[in-house]
Amino acid sequence: MAEKMLKFVDVPRAMPEKRPPEERRRDFHEIYREFADAKAAEQAARCSQCGVPFCQAHCPLHNNIPDWLKMTAEGRLQEAYELAQLTNTFPEICGRICPQDRLCEGNCVIEQSGHGTVTIGAIEKYITDEAWERGWVRPIAPAAERAGSVGVIGAGPGGLAAADSLRRMGFQVTVYDRYDRPGGLMTYGIPGFKLEKDVVMRRIAQLEQGGVRFVRNCNVGGDGPDDLSFAQIRERHDAVLIATGVYKARDIGGPGAGLPGIVPALEYLTAANRKSFGDEVPAFDSGELNAAGKAVVVIGGGDTAMDCVRTAIRQGAKSVKCLYRRDRANMPGSMREVANAEEEGVEFVWQTAPKGFVGDERVRGVRVIRMRLGEPDVSGRRAPEEIPGSEFTEPADLVIKALGFEPEDLPALWNEPALEVTRWGTIRADHRTHRTAMPGVWAVGDIVRGASLVVWAIRDGREAAEAIAAELEAAERRPAAAE
Template sequence: MVDRMQKYVSHARQAAAKRRPDERIADHREIRPDLSAEEAARQAARCEQCGTPYCQVYCPLHNNIPDWLKMTAEGRMEDAYQLAQATNNFPEICGRICPQERLCEAKWACTLEQAGHGAVTIGGVERHIGETAWANGWVTPRVPRRLSGQSVGVVGAGPAGMAAAEELRAAGHEVHLYDAHARMGGLMSYGIPEFKMEQHVVARRAGLLLDAGVIFHGGRVLGRDISLDELRGRHDAVVLAYGAHVARRLDAPGAQLPGVISAMDYLVASSRALIGETGAPAFDAADKWVVVIGGGDTAMDCVRTAVRQGAAGVTCLYRRDRGNMPGSLREVEHAEEEGAAFGWQSQPEALMDVPVDVIASQPEGFGCRGAVRMVHAFRTRPVAAGAGGRQVPERVPGSEFEIAADLVINALGFTVADAAALTGGAVTMTAQGRIAADRDSRMTAAEGVFAAGDARLGPSLAVWAIREGREVAAAVSRYLDAATRPPELASDTTAG
């Protein structure tokens, strides 16, 4: 067993070995196994135990990373888990899906990465801590010690909603969790493919919430199946944590052609089929030429899913270069290993059912009546930075090209559904298209109605959503506590 830390010279950085590409594209299982106990201990022992732990600073949850790395190196796994779960409701989930290379393992966050030794394998160790805890029965439902007699309705069972529900239930409140889908998890269950995180990982967390007494209502859509007025009538407080699922518009002629779909429609259809909610997926890439438009992690999920469904070919088009894509370079590497192609600095201009030279000789509107068969695009080059400091791509004259496509997937990102429309105007939106809520209290314009997660932040990472869920739960508990405090104490800020 490792007896001390700072072994980064004798121990090289190592992640769990990936399965071979030809093996992993034949199924939807995770591409990496868990680290062994010895591997995790060796990797954790590399930590330099910095005086100022920037890994902790750059983690949105401010996880106490150096301490649980030390505990792992020393074999104190139950202590490591207790410390990890004190700040993170789902450590084994974050260990799998967080982009650590942009957070705790980045060169600005890990001094070993800066020094050229390679960052500590924080994500792999975090996953191992969680998996070890599950294997040993250390993960137990947080059943409240006392009940408050108050009820909270949480709309959205994604990472923000699930984290909020767990914290609120632990605080003693009756918690009802509402979601459009039949299962908890939100995009963790329906939007993240199983080759990144298998369904059972989220399902057991969902089971833990049920065991703690959280009541789940699946197939309930706000504004359709249940109104905000109904929720406010049933509960003492309501949390809106329904995420950001509305696809950004693909602004190109032919965007409405059959065969042009949104990334979330595609991923949800695939996930529902894999977990047995449906038969064959509603959108199947088998034997089709697939073009994915976008450069984020969702685009990579679509690319890699299409490969596994047996597509004839998969190409991802992104208008900037590889170094300026918003998604994880780790995911791009996985996709390339699995046979996907990338058209960097390429921007689609039109989607058609025949080549552009045929359309040019036909009446206006020809080529947008059948199913999609072709993507007409052009090359771009970066020009001077725009207002936000990022270089802006411009068209390269004469660079037009065409690529065959039987299925085009729009992965240009997502926006938040209009809360005003969903709530009859009771909740408002910001100019940036997010639910408007006070920064400190997290309350919206409607009394007792709070917002959290992507619905408040805009599209973001699961780890930020978990933080949002924890913070809104604390805000709701303060609100409910103030509502029940005797008048003589309500005005006394020193009480308690």
């Protein structure tokens, strides 16, 4: 064992410096400063180099974390980057937005022994940012070109991961996306204070330089000038991968649910992210999707809700409150994000749920009832129950619904009844190969899993690329065998 490692007893855990709340409330820049070289090496040296690394086992991509930590501690930074990118298509993005507290860091052995986890995510981000800065990240250059053509529908993390893998193998890849910029939720859903947009755009540029073709503003099944049908895309390619994600917002009922001023989370976040690109956003400029000067109430407890409350703070909201029906311990969002939000001035109103909305021409408040936790439900979590007689009104000028997402009805939208879906509306696909019941069609990411993490979509995309490549290679060999 190298002397540089096993420093967790003597060296305390440290994260990169976090900008003060009063400073970060005023902008959309990332809240953590960069590690210095020495600090990154010092923190990497805390790794205990486990024989059975739980961090790696609990990473969906099974990243070889102990080895690239050791390389970082020893100053072998380029080797650390090259090893990290072997298993992760976008390590600079995962280092920023993965919930490490629930995955790799949450299962770190030295964390379990009371010494504080290794700061894996921050080091992963540092390694890849240094790689970009030093020119180690290069355009894709396949060893040989192949005739096989793959169409990818959706330019989110699953689709882009598959496109990257297939292009590296020499296949011709075209990505179709409904938006004017690729990236999916990484571009228009996740705010800049968690993932600055130039980080995503430089990766898109790298894919384009490597030969991946993007068809923007193409809403599959739509009737716009740039839209195509699913059948047309299948005709153009030898294989098609569906990676559309899930964008249909879960709604909320009750009296007054249709009042102006009650908006879906993704609509709100997309407007904010478009403004960061300098786009014209009439709904933002009119104030409809702008929290400035307003009493904001966000309903929900996941990471999207955290994105909304922290965006509202930066837009200059008068107050920001988050209603969640369970307590802090049972919140699905990252605890790190909750802490960041509280530092920035967000108030959490735990164990509360909306019963309706009040207002005339627009929303003026949320009718709220207090909850208590009862017996566990089928998921094992204690089910929230209403407390009779505990209703009150929470004033609100803007209410943001962050209750999660559901799949769109793709068989109907695409006029493809043969596209099989589950009872939840997600596409039915083999969990290993990601093949659907339709010949030559695969599906990955949230449209198969339901709303999930970016890292799982990346894993799905990489696995599907391997399965697609195997089938296209087999098809290439068949004519030769027939001769």
